[in-house]
Each structure stands twice: as structure tokens, then as C-alpha cells.
Amino acid sequence: MDIFEHTILCKKCNAPMQKAKVIRNGFGLRALICPMGHDKIIHPADEEEYRKFKELRQKEYKVKMRIVGNSYAVSIPKEIVSFMQDSESLMNDMVRLCFEDAGRLSLTFKDMEKKDE
Numbered sequence: 088m089d090i091f092e093h094t095i096l097c098k099k100c101n102a103p104m105q106k107a108k109v110i111r112n113g114f115g116l117r118a119l120i121c122p123m124g125h126d127k128i129i130h131p132a133d134e135e136e137y138r139k140f141k142e143l144r145q146k147e148y149k150v151k152m153r154i155v156g157n158s159y160a161v162s163i164p165k166e167i168v169s170f171m172q173d174s175e176s177l178m179n180d181m182v183r184l185c186f187e188d189a190g191r192l193s194l195t196f197k198d199m200e201k202k203d204e
């Protein structure tokens with residue numbers, strides 16, 4: 088059973104904390120927040136996933152661009168795809184590719200689009 092399914096009281100005012108969702112860098116985290124604003128607890132599993140996200144975000148990968156038929160291909164490191172979801176379920180899925188700025192491309196996976204809708 089998840090600890091967030093139990094009633095947790097604020098240490099300062101003894102009021103039951105309320106479930107909430109905290110957004111950090113577009114990353115949704117489950118949280119419990121004191122109704123009086125005294126305290127906020129982020130779910131430990133979500134905090135760990137966010138830590139992994141920040142570590143991946145700080146890494147820079149150098150990948151080669153290759154010609155495949157009449158197109159160019161760039162490989163995405165496995166640890167990035169694995170973080171996003173099970174890599175086997177992403178194979179052959181469509182992704183959204185946008186030319187954002189000169190010298191900058193954006194790649195959006197299907198699950199990311201669903202979260203925005």
C-alpha cells in the first residue's frame with residue numbers, strides 16, 4: 088500500500104494534509120500540502136524519478152547523423168528512451184519533430200503529447 092493513501096497530519100498545525108500535484112520543469116509530482124501552508128511533502132518515488140530526470144537533462148550526448156535512404160537518422164541514447172517508458176513499446180511509434188529555431192530541433196513522443204492535452 089502507498090503511504091500517500093493514508094492520512095498524514097502536518098507537524099506544525101496537526102491538520103490533515105491534502106493531495107496535490109506539483110509541477111517542476113514540466114514534470115508532475117504527487118504531493119501532500121498543509122492547508123495552512125506550513126509544509127509540503129513530495130512523494131518519495133516521484134522525487135527519485137525527478138532526480139533521475141535532472142541527471143539525464145544535465146548530460147550531453149554526441150551522436151552521429153547518418154543517411155538512411157532519402158532521410159537522415161540520429162540515434163537516441165537508450166537511457167533516455169528507457170527513462171521515458173519501456174523502449175520496446177516506443178519502437179515504430181510516431182513522434183512529432185519540429186524545427187524550433189535555426190540549429191534546434193524538437194522531438195516529442197506520443198505520451199508527452201497526451202499529457203499536454
